[in-house]
Amino acid sequence: MKNLLPLPNSFKHCDFSWINQIAYCTLFTVCSYYGLVLSQLILLLIAGYVFIYLLYARKVTLCILSLIVLILCLGSGYLQRHQQSPSSQLLQTECLIYPDSVTVNGDLLTADGRMKGKLVRLQIQLQSENEQQKWRMDAPSFTRLSCTGRFQSVNTSRNQHAFDYEKYLQDKNYFGLFVVKKYRVLSGSAWQTLLSQLRFYCIKQVREQLSRKASQYVQALVFGYKNQDFQEMQSLYSMSGILHLFTISGMHVIFFLGLFDYFFRRLHLSFAQRMLPFIVCALTAMFLFGISMSVLRATFTYLLTYLLNHLSIKLSRLDRFSIVLLILMVIFPNTLLVLSGQLSLLVSFLLIFIPNAKSKWQSLLFMQYLHVLTAPFLFCIFFQWPILGGILTAVFSYLFTFLLLPYCFGLFLLTFIPPLLPFFNLPFDWIVKGIEYSLQFLVNFQLHFGTIPSWLVGICLILGLLFLQSSYHYLVPIICLFLPFLYFSFTHLFARVTFVDVGQGACSVIQSAFNQEVIVIDTGGKITMEKKGWQKRKSKPNCNYSLVPYLKGEGIHRIDALVLSHGDMDHMGDLLPICEQFNVKKVYVTKGAHHNEKINRRLKQLPKQTKLYEVLANQIIGHKIPLQVLAPSKAGLGENKDSMVLYTKIHTLSFLWTGDLPKEGEIELIRKYPTLKVDILHVGHHGSHTSTDATFIQQIRPQMAIISVGEKNRYGHPHQQTIQTLKENHVQIRRTDQLGMIQYRWHFSSHIKEYLGH
Numbered sequence: 001m002k003n004l005l006p007l008p009n010s011f012k013h014c015d016f017s018w019i020n021q022i023a024y025c026t027l028f029t030v031c032s033y034y035g036l037v038l039s040q041l042i043l044l045l046i047a048g049y050v051f052i053y054l055l056y057a058r059k060v061t062l063c064i065l066s067l068i069v070l071i072l073c074l075g076s077g078y079l080q081r082h083q084q085s086p087s088s089q090l091l092q093t094e095c096l097i098y099p100d101s102v103t104v105n106g107d108l109l110t111a112d113g114r115m116k117g118k119l120v121r122l123q124i125q126l127q128s129e130n131e132q133q134k135w136r137m138d139a140p141s142f143t144r145l146s147c148t149g150r151f152q153s154v155n156t157s158r159n160q161h162a163f164d165y166e167k168y169l170q171d172k173n174y175f176g177l178f179v180v181k182k183y184r185v186l187s188g189s190a191w192q193t194l195l196s197q198l199r200f201y202c203i204k205q206v207r208e209q210l211s212r213k214a215s216q217y218v219q220a221l222v223f224g225y226k227n228q229d230f231q232e233m234q235s236l237y238s239m240s241g242i243l244h245l246f247t248i249s250g251m252h253v254i255f256f257l258g259l260f261d262y263f264f265r266r267l268h269l270s271f272a273q274r275m276l277p278f279i280v281c282a283l284t285a286m287f288l289f290g291i292s293m294s295v296l297r298a299t300f301t302y303l304l305t306y307l308l309n310h311l312s313i314k315l316s317r318l319d320r321f322s323i324v325l326l327i328l329m330v331i332f333p334n335t336l337l338v339l340s341g342q343l344s345l346l347v348s349f350l351l352i353f354i355p356n357a358k359s360k361w362q363s364l365l366f367m368q369y370l371h372v373l374t375a376p377f378l379f380c381i382f383f384q385w386p387i388l389g390g391i392l393t394a395v396f397s398y399l400f401t402f403l404l405l406p407y408c409f410g411l412f413l414l415t416f417i418p419p420l421l422p423f424f425n426l427p428f429d430w431i432v433k434g435i436e437y438s439l440q441f442l443v444n445f446q447l448h449f450g451t452i453p454s455w456l457v458g459i460c461l462i463l464g465l466l467f468l469q470s471s472y473h474y475l476v477p478i479i480c481l482f483l484p485f486l487y488f489s490f491t492h493l494f495a496r497v498t499f500v501d502v503g504q505g506a507c508s509v510i511q512s513a514f515n516q517e518v519i520v521i522d523t524g525g526k527i528t529m530e531k532k533g534w535q536k537r538k539s540k541p542n543c544n545y546s547l548v549p550y551l552k553g554e555g556i557h558r559i560d561a562l563v564l565s566h567g568d569m570d571h572m573g574d575l576l577p578i579c580e581q582f583n584v585k586k587v588y589v590t591k592g593a594h595h596n597e598k599i600n601r602r603l604k605q606l607p608k609q610t611k612l613y614e615v616l617a618n619q620i621i622g623h624k625i626p627l628q629v630l631a632p633s634k635a636g637l638g639e640n641k642d643s644m645v646l647y648t649k650i651h652t653l654s655f656l657w658t659g660d661l662p663k664e665g666e667i668e669l670i671r672k673y674p675t676l677k678v679d680i681l682h683v684g685h686h687g688s689h690t691s692t693d694a695t696f697i698q699q700i701r702p703q704m705a706i707i708s709v710g711e712k713n714r715y716g717h718p719h720q721q722t723i724q725t726l727k728e729n730h731v732q733i734r735r736t737d738q739l740g741m742i743q744y745r746w747h748f749s750s751h752i753k754e755y756l757g758h
Helices: 022-037 041-056 060-081 129-137 165-171 191-209 212-223 230-240 251-266 271-288 293-310 317-331 339-353 360-373 375-382 389-414 418-439 454-468 473-491 547-553 575-581 597-603 663-672 694-700 720-728
Strands: 091-097 103-105 108-115 118-125 144-152 177-185 384-386 446-448 496-499 508-511 518-521 558-563 583-590 611-615 627-631 645-650 653-657 680-682 704-707 732-735 742-746 752-756
Touching (some): 022 041, 041 060, 060 317, 091 118, 091 191, 103 129, 191 212, 191 389, 212 389, 212 418, 251 271, 293 317, 293 339, 317 339, 339 360, 339 375, 360 375, 360 389, 360 454, 360 473, 375 454, 375 473, 384 389, 389 418, 454 473, 508 547, 518 547, 575 583, 663 694, 720 732
Parallel strands (some): 118 177, 518 558, 558 583, 653 680, 680 704, 704 732
Antiparallel strands (some): 091 108, 108 118, 384 446, 496 508, 496 742, 508 518, 627 645, 645 653, 742 752
């Protein structure tokens, strides 16, 4: 059959038979659906071009198939994304709970459920340790609940490069986040949750019978279950570039379906006799493995290949990939909007273009090429690229396939024979600890370019594939690595000052051109309330949702100076997590602050390579963008009155940070510096009435006031008195609780531009 679209000669040796040309149908469906959902004109133009070609070539069947699939996708996905927002009124309704989705973290329980047929995310505040244990040990007894609660609005991302939880829920087709105030367990079990209950009991069996380390691996590799404990090793495998072996490869699916196939063959059943049992086993296993995008893709790919081989129907790898993608689009139209779907399908798509290797060394080379091709996408999403990821994938894929996966499956079976378990559990712990220990030496081999836009990812992928199929394949690394580097260089030609939204706290980042010098003023932090042991939650530091993604998204892996204005937790609480994730060269505190036990306890835990400096007024911090210390003039204990006051001027714009300096300190400041004038003032103490004296504002005459404050905070910041003082002096106000991140960038000719929100 003649190709509808001309292909470059370089693609002729690829596995393209174009028997059904289903790829065109898939391309039309994908571009049409996401063009409408995302309002992207370029995607709609591509879809129109493909459809006109199909009509011109008189491919009526393909046109009809394309329209049918598109209608099915629009009927579920598009309408669901544009349905009415959930009401915030108090509701009483029946809810169906999926037991295997239940996560108990201290006194907080989260789970997936269905209310009136709609998928919802539930939150329940547990009231007692006994209630907590009941949910942990016997979640299937809570499958049907009568709930009273209300839907809670979910904030969108408030900082650049940060995780957008609202978008995540929307892309996953959740109707909303339902906060349960009280509930009552209803009698009877729901048949819709039977497989979910079975998966819960399997995971529970593993957790109770195996060691903690073995349990983490068996739950992740056999059942695709990743709880809070998995987070501990996730960072290690992610930094090494082989986390996909746990999450997106679908390797465990292929392994177990292969076992099922082998088992049925050994029974000497004909294809007709074993087809139905095999499909039933495959679909059941799909639910037990957790219905993620990688599991769905791997299962449908295996089943499709299984059927085509036995029916002697030949389809190209591209057509098989296209059929699987169409199936996924019909089942879950947002397949390409969720990260797991993007990564899993991207790698599968790129594998189509990888030539067949003639030797092990060539296979290793092609695996590295595949890894390089994914680099632009990884920069776009994760802001960094593990250099050794391709080589480690080639090595560890064999280790996972022939050792860890069979071993994990064997350990699961042995949980039902407890006397034999210790003889196999202990060696497994030794093996995985050895693997983790060896990976610790490889995690630092990273390229940090920061994020790049999706259009650049597309350009890099297209050019990379073209060069890979030509004799100029050595240009692939240049395309996929050098173009992102050029983009980073062009977008970081000049300095920028950023006031990060860290909630009820303060944090600012100053970047010189090309990130040659990075200064962070305060880290933010969370003030935690005292709780009982069973109530305490495992949680990531507050900075992991605000400052860390911003810095990584900017391609920053080194902080030249980390300045702590004073010792309050909302200013320095995340000091240690920042030092763990970035190479912090110097930490600056006010003189005498180390005598404060709260401050000293953290300073003692600083990494050895981080140098500590104590400063007073008239000293300078930084070189490319020097910060002048205006206060304090004498040693203190790092209290509010001892707050470090910093001043800098970038081109024509001057900035002043006052920490939590009270009014008395502000008056002393203008007495000492009577000519001090400021363009942008970072308002002291989050807008509290204890700061921002009217005389101080009249003296420094700021044009803009930045107030770092959390939404609906319990302190009532900013106080009305402060707002009134600023307005009376004609000062414009920017608040992080209303706008999110606030940033000032310099462009050509010293032009300044203000960016608000994410």
